[in-house]
Amino acid sequence: MLKTLNQKVSIFLILFAAGYLYLTYNLKEYPYVPVDSDFVPKILGYLLIILAVFLFFDKSSETEEEKEKRQVPKKEMLVLLAVGGMIFLYIFLLEIIGFVLSSMLFIIACSWFLGYRKLVTTFLVAVLFPLIMYLSFNYLLQIRLPQGVLPF
Amino acid sequence: MGAMEGLMQGIQVAFSWQGILFVLIGVVAGTLIGMMPGLGPISAIAIMIPITYGMDPSVALVMMAGVYYGAVFGGSTSSILLNAPGISGTVATSFDGYPMAQRGEAGKALAIAAISSFVGGTVSVVLLMLFAPALSAVAVSFGPPQYFALMFLGLTAIASLSDGSTIKALITATVGFMVATIGIDGQTGTSRFTFGNPNLLEGIDFLVIALGLFALAEICFLVKKRKDQSLQNQGDIGSLKLSKADFKEMRGPMSRQSFLGFILGVLPGAGATIASFIGYISEKKIAKNPKKFGKGSIKGLSAPETANNAATSGAFVPLLSLGIPGSGTTAVMLGAFLVLGIQPGPLLMADRPEVFWGIIASMYIGNIFLLILNLPLIPYIAKILKIARPMLISLVAIFSLIGVYAISFSTFDLYLLLIFGFVGYLMRLFSFPAAPFILAFILGGMMEQSLRQSLTAAGGDMMILISDPVSIGLYIVSILSFVVPIIRNRKNTQAEEADQESNAS
Numbered sequence: 001m002l003k004t005l006n007q008k009v010s011i012f013l014i015l016f017a018a019g020y021l022y023l024t025y026n027l028k029e030y031p032y033v034p035v036d037s038d039f040v041p042k043i044l045g046y047l048l049i050i051l052a053v054f055l056f057f058d059k060s061s062e063t064e065e066e067k068e069k070r071q072v073p074k075k076e077m078l079v080l081l082a083v084g085g086m087i088f089l090y091i092f093l094l095e096i097i098g099f100v101l102s103s104m105l106f107i108i109a110c111s112w113f114l115g116y117r118k119l120v121t122t123f124l125v126a127v128l129f130p131l132i133m134y135l136s137f138n139y140l141l142q143i144r145l146p147q148g149v150l151p152f
Numbered sequence: 153m154g155a156m157e158g159l160m161q162g163i164q165v166a167f168s169w170q171g172i173l174f175v176l177i178g179v180v181a182g183t184l185i186g187m188m189p190g191l192g193p194i195s196a197i198a199i200m201i202p203i204t205y206g207m208d209p210s211v212a213l214v215m216m217a218g219v220y221y222g223a224v225f226g227g228s229t230s231s232i233l234l235n236a237p238g239i240s241g242t243v244a245t246s247f248d249g250y251p252m253a254q255r256g257e258a259g260k261a262l263a264i265a266a267i268s269s270f271v272g273g274t275v276s277v278v279l280l281m282l283f284a285p286a287l288s289a290v291a292v293s294f295g296p297p298q299y300f301a302l303m304f305l306g307l308t309a310i311a312s313l314s315d316g317s318t319i320k321a322l323i324t325a326t327v328g329f330m331v332a333t334i335g336i337d338g339q340t341g342t343s344r345f346t347f348g349n350p351n352l353l354e355g356i357d358f359l360v361i362a363l364g365l366f367a368l369a370e371i372c373f374l375v376k377k378r379k380d381q382s383l384q385n386q387g388d389i390g391s392l393k394l395s396k397a398d399f400k401e402m403r404g405p406m407s408r409q410s411f412l413g414f415i416l417g418v419l420p421g422a423g424a425t426i427a428s429f430i431g432y433i434s435e436k437k438i439a440k441n442p443k444k445f446g447k448g449s450i451k452g453l454s455a456p457e458t459a460n461n462a463a464t465s466g467a468f469v470p471l472l473s474l475g476i477p478g479s480g481t482t483a484v485m486l487g488a489f490l491v492l493g494i495q496p497g498p499l500l501m502a503d504r505p506e507v508f509w510g511i512i513a514s515m516y517i518g519n520i521f522l523l524i525l526n527l528p529l530i531p532y533i534a535k536i537l538k539i540a541r542p543m544l545i546s547l548v549a550i551f552s553l554i555g556v557y558a559i560s561f562s563t564f565d566l567y568l569l570l571i572f573g574f575v576g577y578l579m580r581l582f583s584f585p586a587a588p589f590i591l592a593f594i595l596g597g598m599m600e601q602s603l604r605q606s607l608t609a610a611g612g613d614m615m616i617l618i619s620d621p622v623s624i625g626l627y628i629v630s631i632l633s634f635v636v637p638i639i640r641n642r643k644n645t646q647a648e649e650a651d652q653e654s655n656a657s
Contacts, residue, residue, distance in 0.1 A: 009582060013323060020330060020345075028342050034612040035604045037337035037344060044333070048326045054319050070581050076376055080577075083375055084570065087549055091566040094557070107546045114378050114542035125543060133554065142206050143558045 005070075006058050013052035021045035079114075086110055098148015103130035158501070159281065162509025165210050166517055174207075175514050178215035179521045180529075182222020184536055187230045188544065190370035192239030193223035193481045194590070198362040199551050201488050202558035209492040210507045214514035216488045220481065221464050221515070224424060225269055225522050226533075228457055232261045233534060241424035241460045244432040248445065248452035255448055259390040264398070264450060265457045266527045268406055272458035273519040275410035276417070276465035280472075281512055283418070284501075287473040291498040296602035296609070297617050299476070301626035303599045306470075306478055308630040309421025310588050312637050321588045324579065328589035331356060332596025339604060351564040358487040360565055361593050363552040364572025365579070365586045371545055371552075372577040378541040392527065398450055405435045405455040413459030417466020420478035421633070424460040424467075431459030465515060472496050472508060476595070480587030483594040491559070 024041040072080075086109060093102040107126040116122060137143045165171050178200070185196035200219045204212035227242035232249035245265065252261040294302070311321035334345045335355030346352040409431040416427040435455035436445045445452040467482045475497030477483040489496050494507055501508045526533070556569050579586055603617075610616035618624050 005582065016327075023345055027344060030340050030342070033340055033608075035339075035607045037340045037342040039607075040600045040603065041330070041333050041344065044326055044330050048323065048330070051319060051323045051326060055323065058317070058319055072376070072581070080372055080375055083371070083545070083549075084574070087553070087570055088567075090549075091553065091563050091570070094553075094566070095563055099554070103550055106550065107543075110546040110549070111540075111542040114375065114545060116540050116542035118540075122543070125547075129547065129550075133550075137202075137554075137558065141203060143202065145554065145557070 006055050010052045010056035013055070014049055017045050017048040017052065020048070082113065083110065086113070095146045096148065098150050099145040100130045100134050100150055101148055103133070158285075158505050158509040159513060161505055162511070162513035165506050165510035166214060166513035168211075170208070170211050171214055171510070171514060172517060174211050174215035175218045175518050176521055176525070178218025179222040179225075179518050179526065180533075182219035182224075183226035183229070183522075183526055183533060185219075186223030186226025186239065187533065187536060188226075188548075189230065189236050189537075190373060191223075191367065191548070192227060192241070193220050194362055194484050194587075195367040195370065196220070196223035196226075197481070197484045197488060198359055198367065199555050201359060201491055202555045204488065204492060205558065207492075209494050210504075210510040212492055213489065213494065213507055214510050216485065217468075217511050217514055218518045218521075220485060221269075221273060221461060221518055221522065222526075224460055224464050225266070225526065228265045228269070228460075229262065229530060229534065230537065232265060232453075233258055234537065239425075241428055241463075242456070243425070244428040244456035245453065245460075247432065247456075248447070248449045251446070251448035252453065256390055257448070259392040260394060260398070261448075261453060262530055263392045263394050263527060264402060264453050266523055267394070268402060268409075268454040268457035269461040270519050270523040271406045272410045272413055272460070272462035273465055273522070274516065276414040276462040277512060277515040277519070279411070279414045280465050280468055280515070284469050284473045284508075284512070287469060288498040288501050291474050294474075294498070294622070296605040297620065298622050298626070300599060300602040300606060300617065301623040301630075302474060302476055303595045303602070305626045305630045305633070306420040306476055307588070307592055307595060307599075309419070309633045310479065310591050311421075312633045313421040313426060316583055316585055318634070318637070320584045324584045324586065325588040325592040328361075328592030329596040329599070331361070331589075332593045333600070338597075338601060339608075349564075351562060355597075356568060357556070357560060357565060358484070358590075358594055359556050359559060360569045361572055362484050362487065362590055363555055364569045365576035365589060367548060367552045368569065368573025369576025369580055369586070371548055371573070373580070374541055374545050374548075378545065401450040402454040405431070405451050406458045409435070409455050409458035410462045413462030414466040416459070417463030418469045418478075420470060420476075423479040423481070424463040427459040427463035427466075428456035431455040461519075468511070472500060472511070473498060475500070476598075477591060480590045483591045486594055 021042065024038050024045055027038045027041075029038070030036055086106060090102055090106045093105070104126045107129065108122055111122050134145055137145050166175065181200060182193070182196050185191050185199060186193060196219050197216060200216065204215065224239070224241060227237060227239040228245045228249070231237040231242040231246035232253050235246050235250040237243045237246050249261045249265065252258070307325050311325050312318050332355070334352055336343050336353050343353055412434070413427040413431060416430060417423060432452060432455050435451050436442045439445065439451055467478055470476050470478050471482045471486060475486070475495060477486045486496065494500070494504060553566055553569065556565050576586055579589070606616050607614070618627065
């Protein structure tokens with residue numbers, strides 16, 4: 001039934017708008033305000049549904065360039081997920097072991113994983129970049145990045 | 153205060169040693185970031201925002217302005233050297249810049265780009281100086297209904313002018329607006345769409361959106377293209393010298409496109425991309441031998457470069473005088489203002505003249521820096537393009553994460569950033585433009601406020617929105633901005649069909 005990509009995206013958007021509207025109708029109401037907090041969200045929810053319906057019936061097909069852009073081999077998808085996972089881990093460790101150490105690990109792991117094999121350069125960047133960033137943020141800009149387990 | 157007096161005060165800010173130093177840092181950093189594949193002015197400004205915390209606002213904003221036009225210039229460098237435009241505003245630059253570089257005249261192409269940018273930038277700063285105060289004077293009388301109409305125009309204009317499907321642009325704008333409604337409602341105190349999460353009460357920070365949708369999403373594409381070695385083999389740049397004949401060729405496009413680019417930059421939604429394309433096309437139309445275009449024509453390179461820099465300064469007119477950004481980039485710029493506690497708008501010139509005029513004055517210096525400092529440094533700066541992709545990916549990721557962490561100090565925002573990075577990637581896969589999203593997100597809160605203020609003042613009467621000529625005029629322009637392109641497209645497709653039919657028969 002859903003032939004084109006536009007139709008699939010459109011259904012997703014309609015569901016999203018419906019969920020949003022559901023939340024909107026459950027917002028607390030204030031009796032004495034002429035324009036309550038649900039006024040604008042309601043407009044937006046219905047507007048999105050209308051636009052999604054337009055998209056559903058939009059006949060313009062994708063250009064070749066757009067199609068090509070959308071083709072992502074499975075292997076690449078896994079690589080992307082892995083990088084996402086590494087960023088997730090980085091965020092998780094950031095406040096525990098500190099900015100400097102987690103960034104070092106991230107740079108080494110991420111560059112190695114993506115196929116960078118010059119060890120000396122990797123280590124130089126992995127050590128110098130976080131250290132310079134950390135010191136300049138903490139002492140020049142007065143923005144405290146997570147210290148973690150390091151003593152400075 | 154007169155313009156001269158104000159400018160003098162601005163010059164004091166811009167020409168202080170701090171001012172000069174930070175303009176320099178801004179321009180160089182902007183060029184570096186803008187040159188990297190995929191990272192444009194939006195990412196450049198967003199990445200640089202954390203550095204401005206704690207700085208004097210006028211100096212900080214002077215630097216951000218430098219980052220902005222530095223990034224536009226950096227984008228043209230990668231367009232010329234590698235045929236890899238960092239941003240859409242410099243795509244037209246690659247049409248003639250890259251063929252020139254292939255002929256071994258990369259240096260000449262860069263020099264033309266730099267001089268054209270300088271002229272375009274400088275002329276439009278003069279125009280900015282004249283127009284921004286005039287527009288502020290008009291805008292002082294605007295109330296919430298007029299502001300609402302103005303922002304409405306900004307959003308519809310960017311949706312109808314952005315590349316690709318208008319309906320998709322409208323959808324992203326609507327979703328961007330929806331994301332802006334998350335958090336405590338300013339007027340009633342109701343917490344909306346927070347799911348009881350205290351981290352969401354204050355809403356989502358614009359940096360999370362800007363860095364997620366632009367920088368992180370771009371990382372995904374870099375990951376896909378990580379084995380691409382094309383950036384490694386750039387040849388010698390060659391001489392930077394231009395002959396008198398070259399200058400003569402540049403004169404025409406530079407003088408015309410400085411003005412045209414500025415006007416297009418002032419208009420909401422248009423901006424550097426459209427200015428550069430229109431600049432290119434219009435010069436091609438009036439050129440004596442248009443066949444040279446696309447094969448390394450000096451005019452064809454000079455036109456888009458002049459236009460995109462002129463549009464960059466032009467975009468500051470609505471931002472500084474109305475407080476309303478007309479494009480994704482100026483929306484992020486507005487975010488930078490707000491982070492520093494400066495509200496641009498008609499009162500800015502009176503309340504904070506040193507900021508208003510400081511930015512304008514710094515643009516003169518910034519443009520000079522671009523010319524005399526960046527140009528000789530380009531062979532060295534271009535080396536950044538040789539950074540291996542895997543390393544670049546890790547560094548950009550860390551920059552984005554730390555940029556967000558430095559304003560919120562919470563890892564919750566970092567997870568959100570990751571989510572928006574993913575959303576941004578999906579949007580690109582399905583060809584949904586991201587600029588309307590960020591503009592709608594930033595305008596969303598302001599639009600809702602002015603809409604509800606107008607309606608509250610009128611006791612809920614919708615007619616207040618169309619009760620004065622200014623608003624009505626703005627709505628008419630918004631509607632036209634939709635209808636005209638649609639009709640034109642119809643005509644074009646009809647013409648094409650007719651063409652095909654006549655070819656077939």
